[in-house]
Amino acid sequence: MSEDIKVILVDIGNSSIKTTEVVGGRFQETLIWKDLQQALDRYGESPLMVSSVRKLDERLSGKTNIEVLSHLTRLPISLNYKTPETLGADRIAAAVGVFDLFPDMDNLIIDLGTCMTIDLVEKTGVFRGGVISPGLVMRMKAMAHFTDQLPDISGEWQEFNSSELGQSTRECLFSGSFWGIVHEINGVIQTLEKDFTSLNMIMTGGDAHYFESKVKAHIFAGSKIVQKGLYRIWKYQQ
Structure with a gap:
C-alpha cells in the first residue's frame, strides 16, 4: 500500500456529517456537511471509509470506491x-x-x-x-x-x-x-x-x-x- 494514498473518512452521525481526509497516514482538517451529496461531489472517486448511524443511503451502495462499515466488515x-x-x-x-x-x-x-x-x-x-x-x-x-x-x-x-x-x-x-x-x-x-x-x-x-x-x-x-x-x-x- 502506497504511503501517499489518500482516503476519506466519513462519519455520518444523527446531527451532522463529518469528513476527514487522510494523506500518507496524516490526518487533515475535518469538514462538516449538511448534505451527503456535497461531500460525495467534493471527493469524487477517492476511497471512502464510511461509518453511519443512519439508515444506509442508496448513494453509498454499489460503489467500488466506498466501503460502509458494518459488523460484517473484517x-x-x-x-x-x-x-x-x-x-x-x-x-x-x-x-x-x-x-x-x-x-x-x-x-x-x-x-x-x-x-x-x-x-x-x-x-x-x-x-x-x-x-x-x-x-x-x-x-x-x-x-x-x-x-x-x-x-x-x-x-x-x-x-x-x-x-x-x-x-x-x-x-x-x-x-x-x-x-x-x-x-x-x-x-x-x-x-x-x-x-x-x-x-x-x-x-x-x-x-x-x-x-x-x-x-x-x-x-x-x-x-x-x-x-x-x-x-x-x-x-x-x-
Whole structure:
C-alpha cells in the first residue's frame, strides 16, 4: 500500500456529517456537511471509509470506491455482542480507535452525543458491549415532550449553574439532565472497576467537554476517535 494514498473518512452521525481526509497516514482538517451529496461531489472517486448511524443511503451502495462499515466488515477486534447486526457503526469504529491507541489497556469509551454510549473494550481486543441512554439535550426535550407543563430548556440550559439541587423548575430540569448523566457515568465506572482495576477512560463526543471535570476518574478526552478507528479498519482491509 502506497504511503501517499489518500482516503476519506466519513462519519455520518444523527446531527451532522463529518469528513476527514487522510494523506500518507496524516490526518487533515475535518469538514462538516449538511448534505451527503456535497461531500460525495467534493471527493469524487477517492476511497471512502464510511461509518453511519443512519439508515444506509442508496448513494453509498454499489460503489467500488466506498466501503460502509458494518459488523460484517473484517475487524482487528472481535465483537462479543448478542446482536452485532444492530451494533452502531460509530461504536464499532470508536472501539477499534481506542484499541489501536491503547492496545495494552482495558478501555471504557464514554461517548456523549445525541445519545450517550458507554462501551468496554478489553485489552485482549474483545468488545464487551455497554450502555445506551439519552444524551443531554434528548433528556431535556423528552421531559417537555412527554408532559403537559414542563418546559423545554434545551435551548437555554447553558444559562443555569451546575448545582445538583435546582431552585426553580427549569433549574431542576437542568440538574436532573446534567447530573443524571454524571452519576450514571460514575456508577458504571464504579461497577466495572470491581473487575477491571486499571480501566482507561476515554471521553468523546460533542458534549464531552461539559463533563470532563465532573467524572470521578482519570479521563482521556479523545478527539477523532471514530475517524482513527475508521482509518485503522480501512488499513486492515488492504
